[in-house]
Amino acid sequence: MNELGYNKKxxxxxxxxxxxxxDTKTLRSNVCANIVINSESAIENLKNLKLSIEQSPExxxxxxxxxxxxxxxxxxxxxxxxxxGIFYIDGNTYTLRISNHNxxxxxxxxxxxxxxxKVRPHKNQNTFEVADGxxxxxxxxxxxxxxxxxxxxxDIINSLIxxxxxxxxxxxxxxxxxxxxx
Numbered sequence: 035m036n037e038l039g040y041n042k043k044x045x046x047x048x049x050x051x052x053x054x055x056x057d058t059k060t061l062r063s064n065v066c067a068n069i070v071i072n073s074e075s076a077i078e079n080l081k082n083l084k085l086s087i088e089q090s091p092e093x094x095x096x097x098x099x100x101x102x103x104x105x106x107x108x109x110x111x112x113x114x115x116x117x118x119g120i121f122y123i124d125g126n127t128y129t130l131r132i133s134n135h136n137x138x139x140x141x142x143x144x145x146x147x148x149x150x151x152k153v154r155p156h157k158n159q160n161t162f163e164v165a166d167g168x169x170x171x172x173x174x175x176x177x178x179x180x181x182x183x184x185x186x187x188x189d190i191i192n193s194l195i196x197x198x199x200x201x202x203x204x205x206x207x208x209x210x211x212x213x214x215x216x
Contacts, residue, residue, distance in 0.1 A: 069110045071119040071130065073198045079107035080198075084191045094187050097177050101153045104132050104194065116141075123201045130197070137172050139165035139215035149173070149203045150213075153190065164215035173203070173210035183207045 083103055087093040105111045108130070110119035116133040128147040131137055137150040140163065150172035157176040164170075173193075180186045189207035197203040205212070 069112065069117075069119040071108060071110060071121040071198070073121045073123075076108040076121075077195050077198050079109070080104075080191050080195050083107045084188055087187055087191070094184065095180060096155055097153050097175060097180075097187065098155045100187055100190065101132065101134050104151070104153065104191075108132070108194070108198075121198060126201060128197075128201050130194075136160055136162040136174070136213065137170060138163040139168040139170040142168050142170055145169060147201065149197060151175070151190070151194070160211075160213065162213035162215075166216055168215055170213075170215040171203070172213040173205055174213070175207075175210055179207065179209040183209045 087103075093099070102111075105117040108117075108119060110117040110130070110132065115135065116131055116137070118129065118131045121128050121130070126147060127144060129142060129144055129149065131148075131150040133150065133152055134154045135158070136152060139148075142148045142165070145167060146169050148168065148170040150170060152172060152174040154175070155177045157178065160174075162172055175186065175190055183189065186207050186209065189205075193204060193206045196206075
C-alpha cells in the first residue's frame with residue numbers, strides 16, 4: 035500500500051502483491067478520487083434510472099433519494115459523505131464528485147477537469163471553499179428549483195450523461211447555483 039492508502043492488488047497463487055498501473059498512479063495524484071468510473075456502464079445505468087424516474091411522477095417532485103440513486107448508478111458509492119470518481123476521455127482525466135454538501139477545492143489534487151454536483155432537498159449554507167491552482171466547478175441543486183424547472187431531476191441526469199460521454203458538464207436545467215474555484 036502506498037502512502038495515500040491506494041493500491042491495486044493482484045492475487046497470485048502463492049501471495050498477494052501490489053501492481054502499479056496507470057490507474058494507481060492517477061489515484062495517487064487525486065486522493066479523493068479513489069474509484070475509476072466505467073463511463074459506458076455509468077451512462078447505461080443513468081439512462082435506466084431516468085426511465086425509472088420518468089415512470090414515477092412523484093420522483094420528479096423532489097430531489098429526495100436522487101443523491102443515492104446517482105452514486106449507485108455511476109458506481110461511486112462508498113462509506114464517505116462525498117463520493118468521488120475519475121474517468122478518462124482521450125487520455126484526459128476527469129474527476130466527478132457527488133454529495134449533499136459543498137466541496138472544498140483543496141481536496142482535489144488534479145488542476146483541471148473537476149466537477150462537483152451537490153444534490154439536496156433543502157437549501158443550506160454555502161460552505162464551498164476555493165483553492166489556488168485548482169479549477170473546480172460545483173453545481174448545487176435544491177427542491178425549490180423544481181417549481182421553475184419541473185424536469186430538474188431528469189435534467190441533472192442528462193447533464194451527468196453528457197459529462198461522462200464528453201467531459202463537458204452543461205447544466206441542462208439552467209437553474210443550478212454555481213461555485214467556482216479559483
